[in-house]
Amino acid sequence: MTEEKLKKLEEIKANALSDISSAGDEGQLYQFKVKHLGRKSTLITILRNLKHSTPIDKKIIGSAANKLKRELEVAFELAKKRLLIHDLTKERLDVTEPGKKVSTGSIHPVSIVRMDIENIFISMGFSVADGPEVELDAFNFTALNFPEDHPARDMQDTFYIKSSEGPKMVLRTHTSPVQIRYMKANKPPFRIIVPGRVFRNEATDSTHEHTLHQFEALMVDDLINVGHFKYVAQQFFSLFFKDKVKIRLRPSFFPFTEPSFEFDITCTVCKGGGCRACKNEGWIEIGGAGMVHQNVFAAAGYPKNRYQGFAWGFGLERLAMMKYKIDDIRLFMSGDLRFLKQFGV
Ligand code: PHE
Numbered sequence: 233m234t235e236e237k238l239k240k241l242e243e244i245k246a247n248a249l250s251d252i253s254s255a256g257d258e259g260q261l262y263q264f265k266v267k268h269l270g271r272k273s274t275l276i277t278i279l280r281n282l283k284h285s286t287p288i289d290k291k292i293i294g295s296a297a298n299k300l301k302r303e304l305e306v307a308f309e310l311a312k313k314r315l316l317i318h319d320l321t322k323e324r325l326d327v328t329e330p331g332k333k334v335s336t337g338s339i340h341p342v343s344i345v346r347m348d349i350e351n352i353f354i355s356m357g358f359s360v361a362d363g364p365e366v367e368l369d370a371f372n373f374t375a376l377n378f379p380e381d382h383p384a385r386d387m388q389d390t391f392y393i394k395s396s397e398g399p400k401m402v403l404r405t406h407t408s409p410v411q412i413r414y415m416k417a418n419k420p421p422f423r424i425i426v427p428g429r430v431f432r433n434e435a436t437d438s439t440h441e442h443t444l445h446q447f448e449a450l451m452v453d454d455l456i457n458v459g460h461f462k463y464v465a466q467q468f469f470s471l472f473f474k475d476k477v478k479i480r481l482r483p484s485f486f487p488f489t490e491p492s493f494e495f496d497i498t499c500t501v502c503k504g505g506g507c508r509a510c511k512n513e514g515w516i517e518i519g520g521a522g523m524v525h526q527n528v529f530a531a532a533g534y535p536k537n538r539y540q541g542f543a544w545g546f547g548l549e550r551l552a553m554m555k556y557k558i559d560d561i562r563l564f565m566s567g568d569l570r571f572l573k574q575f576g577v
Contacts, residue, residue: 237278237293241300244268244275248304252311261315265308275301341575342445342564345552346427349447352471353425356464358449361424363410365431366393369400371409375531376488384487391433403431407448407545408488411524414450415532420539421453427548438560445548452524452541458491461521461542469497469518472551478504480515489522489543500554516554519546 248268255261267273279297282290350360363371369392373385384390384405393401410426426448434440451460462479469477477500481493496517499510506512521544526536549561556575558564563571 234289234292237289238296240274240278241293241296245300245303249307252304252307255311255315258312258315261308261311269301269304269308275304338573339576340564340572341552341556341558342548344576345548345555346445346447348472349468349548349551350425350427352468353449355471356423356467358423358425358451361410361414361426362428363404363407363413363426365404365429366401367404367409369402371412372402372404372406375412375528376408377525377527377531378487382487389432389434391431404428405432406430407446408543410448411450411488411528411543412532415452415529415534420534420541423449423451425449436562438562441549441561441565443565444561446545447548447551448543448545450524450541450543452539454539456523456540456542458523458542461523461544464542465495465521465544473500473555475500475503481521484520484522486520486522488525488528489520490525492520492522495519495521495544518550519544521545 248264251264251268252261255264268275270276275297278293279301282294282297285293354360369385372390373382374380378385390405391403393403395401407426407428407430410428414422414424414426428446428448429443430446431443432440434442436442449464451464458481462481466477466479469479478498480496480498482496484492484494486492494517496515498504499507499514499516501507501509502514504514506514510516521542524539524541524543529539529541530536549564552558552564553561
């Protein structure tokens with residue numbers, strides 16, 4: 233009985249070793265491993281059935297079968313290494329094969345324009361400030377002198393953040409709340425610019441987008457006047473368009489400036505003569521501006537009638553559209569690489 237079983241083990245060993253040496257790849261080797269060391273293999277069945285054997289078999293067959301099991305395991309490991317090395321030698325390098333195309337990103341046109349603008353303003357002594365895109369309703373509106381029932385707070389324009397507790401929050405509708413944040417933390421004199429993303433809850437078309445970028449400028453000192461604004465704006469646009477640009481102000485209304493204006497620049501296409509781009513006006517509307525309202529200074533913690541300042545804000549996409557002659561604002565957020573790849577590096 234015991235003899236027979238030992239013979240059986242010898243047989244298993246011979247079979248297994250021959251299988252192992254004939255395995256041509258890892259898959260085959262794995263199959264042989266299942267066959268000889270798997271749960272249903274003869275060897276493992278013998279080991280499993282030992283508990284029903286005589287004490288003498290338990291000892292003799294048990295140790296022989298366990299030894300064989302270890303031997304086979306080692307043999308499989310060695311064979312695996314051999315096959316791996318073998319596989320590597322089969323690999324070869326074809327130096328004439330064309331390389332894989334690596335696609336690189338390009339700088340977004342809005343980023344290019346933002347960097348251009350920042351560089352010009354920095355050269356004029358401005359610094360760059362920023363603030364959060366999810367903003368306190370109190371900073372986006374109240375501190376900027378919007379009355380509680382002002383139509384701009386209407387659900388039509390503003391994305392309100394849903395929350396049952398804490399202060400009311402919005403996706404900022406403009407970069408002007410950064411005026412408040414900056415003034416709360418700094419004392420005049422200062423001049424800053426604030427580029428940033430803003431959100432409007434409105435239907436989109438070729439000139440309207442719900443997510444866009446604005447650019448705020450704010451200059452505060454003892455005696456700042458509209459002349460400072462006009463000069464800085466003229467200087468900026470002339471440098472930006474690399475051309476002599478004139479500024480025109482038209483009366484307007486913003487709760488946070490008094491007086492307030494819309495400002496236009498001479499058409500960059502016809503230089504003021506009148507053409508299709510400016511609908512024969514000779515002027516192109518750019519953005520809003522004005523002298524900082526004393527209520528805004530007060531909301532920021534400054535004494536009333538102590539300082540004067542100008543503020544202005546405009547859409548970055550609009551400027552990029554003029555610079556690159558783009559006719560649909562929705563292209564910027566489209567993620568369309570054919571569009572985006574055309575600009576800069
Ligand atoms: N925040 C205004 C807007 O989004 C623009 C503006 C900025 C107007 C600063 C006046 C002064 O329309």
